[in-house]
Amino acid sequence: MKKLGTMKLSRIVPLLAAGLLMLPAAAKAEGMPQLDFSTPLTLSQVVWGAIIFIVLYIMLSKTGLPMVASVLEERATKIAKDLNEARAAKASADAGMAEADQATAKARAESQSAINAALEEAKKAAAAQAETLNARLEKQLHDAETQIAQARASAMSAIRQVATETAVTVVSRLTGATPDAAQVDSAVGSALAARGLG
Amino acid sequence: MAAEGSNSIDALGQFQLHPALGAIGGSVNFTQSNLMMVIASVAILAFLYLGMKPRAMVPGRLQAAAEMGYETIMSMCVETIGGHEGKKYFPFVFTLFFFILFGNLMGVFPLFFTFTSHVMVTLALSLTVFILVTVVGIKEHGLHWFTYFVPQGIPKALAPLMVTIEVISYLSRIISLSVRLFANMMAGHVMLEVFGSFIVMLGGLGLLGYFPAALSLGVNTLLIGFELLVATLQAYVFAILTCIYLHDAVHLH
Numbered sequence A: 001m002k003k004l005g006t007m008k009l010s011r012i013v014p015l016l017a018a019g020l021l022m023l024p025a026a027a028k029a030e031g032m033p034q035l036d037f038s039t040p041l042t043l044s045q046v047v048w049g050a051i052i053f054i055v056l057y058i059m060l061s062k063t064g065l066p067m068v069a070s071v072l073e074e075r076a077t078k079i080a081k082d083l084n085e086a087r088a089a090k091a092s093a094d095a096g097m098a099e100a101d102q103a104t105a106k107a108r109a110e111s112q113s114a115i116n117a118a119l120e121e122a123k124k125a126a127a128a129q130a131e132t133l134n135a136r137l138e139k140q141l142h143d144a145e146t147q148i149a150q151a152r153a154s155a156m157s158a159i160r161q162v163a164t165e166t167a168v169t170v171v172s173r174l175t176g177a178t179p180d181a182a183q184v185d186s187a188v189g190s191a192l193a194a195r196g197l198g
Numbered sequence B: 001m002a003a004e005g006s007n008s009i010d011a012l013g014q015f016q017l018h019p020a021l022g023a024i025g026g027s028v029n030f031t032q033s034n035l036m037m038v039i040a041s042v043a044i045l046a047f048l049y050l051g052m053k054p055r056a057m058v059p060g061r062l063q064a065a066a067e068m069g070y071e072t073i074m075s076m077c078v079e080t081i082g083g084h085e086g087k088k089y090f091p092f093v094f095t096l097f098f099f100i101l102f103g104n105l106m107g108v109f110p111l112f113f114t115f116t117s118h119v120m121v122t123l124a125l126s127l128t129v130f131i132l133v134t135v136v137g138i139k140e141h142g143l144h145w146f147t148y149f150v151p152q153g154i155p156k157a158l159a160p161l162m163v164t165i166e167v168i169s170y171l172s173r174i175i176s177l178s179v180r181l182f183a184n185m186m187a188g189h190v191m192l193e194v195f196g197s198f199i200v201m202l203g204g205l206g207l208l209g210y211f212p213a214a215l216s217l218g219v220n221t222l223l224i225g226f227e228l229l230v231a232t233l234q235a236y237v238f239a240i241l242t243c244i245y246l247h248d249a250v251h252l253h
Helices: A001-021 A041-173 A179-194 B020-028 B032-052 B061-080 B083-108 B119-149 B156-204 B207-251
Strands: none
Touching: A041 A179, A041 B032, A041 B061, A041 B083, A041 B119, B032 B061, B032 B083, B061 B083, B061 B207, B083 B119, B083 B156, B083 B207, B119 B156, B119 B207, B156 B207
């Protein structure tokens, strides 16, 4: 630590000594040199200072500062442009997104309607098929009923004849005499009517 | 200053002016103070020219520093004086700030003269500001500007007194502005000189003096850091006060 201090010292001492030597020997004026008006330098530095300041002001305001301003402006413009481009890109991406969404929705609606139409058609076809089937069955049923009714009617008419013949045969066998046909017929007719078969 | 036997500390000799640039400089009374002003001006211009030369979209160090200097002073002007007027007086405030800043900072280097430690120089600067502020005020407001010295809402009887006080406070800006800067710079350099002399004197005493000499060196090291702060701060104070005065001149309160 102390070694470091002395090392620095050995470097700084000559500097300081040189600085002190640079001052003129007669520099030890009474009071502050800043208020020593016996030398014209105190005021002449102000005149020179004014000239230097004015030149610096002109140089800065005409060249130095506009240079900085132009660079800053350029950057601001570039940033604004890039931002605008980014915004435009985002807008177009959003538009594309919306378009895609719309297309999806449209496709979904179309497929739904196609499904509905197919379903409707299938239902209609099934209904038509069922109707024809029904009609055929109905007709078959009707035919069957008709046949049954005919068979029944023919059977009924046969009953009378069979009954009459049976009655004639029974009477002739029992009595040996052939009964009057009209009498037998009316008796069979009333007997059948009494049983509800006439 | 304090004289210690034959080894007297010449703390004020550093402020002595003498001609610079040889015989030509001497014939036109060009002092080393003015030489430092020229060096400061060249340094400021070089700072901007070299810094902004790349015109880079992403600035390097020097360009960033130059832009920061520009934007700091610009925002100070715009915020303190106001938008349009701030931009108008920005070059002046920028010149003022960097002229004082570079003068102050370069003065901290050994062997360099500090032109802001001369009250005549700082007085000239503050007079420039004062005259500019007054001219701007009268130009902006005409005779109405004189109402600046009449505070609002005071009793009529007090008016003469208040106006006198206001005028004195307005005029004292010249003194306060110049003396603040000059006194700060001078005091710092006197301190540096005194402790620098201590190092030389105590170091010359031999083994016994080494410790106090090293202590003085330590103090001087701290003082230089402090001086850097003061140099920047005083330049800033000068610039911001100029902005405030300009704001008053433009807006009247």
